[in-house]
Amino acid sequence: xxxxxxxxxxxxxxxxxxxxxxxxxxxxxxxxxxxxxxxxxxxxxxxxxxxxxxxxxxxxxxxxxxxxxxxxxxxxxxxxxxxxxxxxxxxxxxxxxxxxxxxxxxxxxxxxxxxxxxxxxxxxxxxxxxxxxxxxxxxxxxxxxxxxxxxxxxx
Numbered sequence: 104x105x106x107x108x109x110x111x112x113x114x115x116x117x118x119x120x121x122x123x124x125x126x127x128x129x130x131x132x133x134x135x136x137x138x139x140x141x142x143x144x145x146x147x148x149x150x151x152x153x154x155x156x157x158x159x160x161x162x163x164x165x166x167x168x169x170x171x172x173x174x175x176x177x178x179x180x181x182x183x184x185x186x187x188x189x190x191x192x193x194x195x196x197x198x199x200x201x202x203x204x205x206x207x208x209x210x211x212x213x214x215x216x217x218x219x220x221x222x223x224x225x226x227x228x229x230x231x232x233x234x235x236x237x238x239x240x241x242x243x244x245x246x247x248x249x250x251x252x253x254x255x256x257x258x
Contacts, residue, residue, distance in 0.1 A: 131188060131189060132185070132186050132187060132188055132189070133187050133188075133189055133242050133243065133244055133245050133246065134183060134184065134185045134187070134245040134246075135153065135183070135184045135187055135192070135242060135245075135246055135247075135248070136181060136182070136183045136184075136245075136246070136247040136248070137151060137181070137182045137183075137184070137194055137196075137221075137247075137248055137250060138179065138180075138181050138247060138248070138249045138250070139151070139179060139180045139181075139182070139196055139219060139249075139250050139252060140178070140179045140249060140250070140251050140252065141178065141179075141219075141251050141252040141253075142175055142177070142178045142179060142180065142198060142217070142252055143178070143198070143217060143252070143254055144175075144198070144200070145175050145176075146200055147175070147198065147199045147200040147201065147202055147216075148172045148173060148174055148175065148199050148202060149172065149173055149174075149175055149180055149196060149197070149198060149199065150170070150171070150172040150196070150197045150199045150204050150205075151170065151171055151172075151182060151194060151195070151196045151197075152164060152167040152169075152170045152194070152195050153167060153168050153169045153170070153184060153187070153192055153193075153194050154166045154167055154168065154192060154193045154194070154195065154235065155168045155190060155191065155192055156235065157234065157235035157236070160193055160195065160234075160235045160238070161193070161195035161218075161220055161232060161233060161238070162195070162205075162206060162232065168187070168192070169184050169187070171184075172199065172204060175198075187242060189242055189243050189244075190241075190242060191239050191240070191241055191242070192221075192239060192240060192242055193220070193221050193222075193235050193238035193239040193240070194220070194221040194238070194248065194250060195218070195219075195220055195221075195238075196218060196219035196220070196250055196252065197216060197217070197218055198216050198217030198218065198252060198254075199216060200216050201216075206218055213228075213256060214253075214256070217252045217253065217254045218252070218253055219250040219251060219252045219253060220233045220238045220250065221238045221239070221240060221248055221250060222237060222238050222239070222240065223249075223250065223251050224237045224238055225257045226253060226256055226257055227256050227257045227258065228256060230257075
């Protein structure tokens with residue numbers, strides 16, 4: 104076999120392996136679309152965190168796998184996140200009025216800004232902050248979830 108034929112054969116084999124690896128990576132990831140509804144005002148920004156476990160959920164960022172803040176336009180917003188590994192996730196949203204990228208709370212821990220949680224669980228003085236298990240969902244393919252903003256605790 105000539106050297107040029109060997110090089111072409113080797114290059115073809117390596118390219119094929121690279122395509123298989125890339126195809127497997129695409130198959131193991133998914134796109135998450137988050138539709139946020141019920142935004143009440145247009146000042147500040149909407150900040151969203153995607154968590155893959157309960158560490159820091161929903162107020163911290165120690166287990167955020169993706170996060171994003173964006174300007175508000177209207178009373179709803181749609182954000183897309185690509186390249187997420189298939190697995191279990193929960194999403195927390197803050198209507199960040201003062202642009203400090205966190206949920207401001209009063210001295211009792213009650214939110215002073217709007218918030219939203221995946222699965223839209225009840226959030227009250229009795230239930231406290233939602234647990235990861237109550238807000239989590241399984242991402243196995245491209246998926247859309249809806250989150251309704253809250254501007255007060257549930258009764």
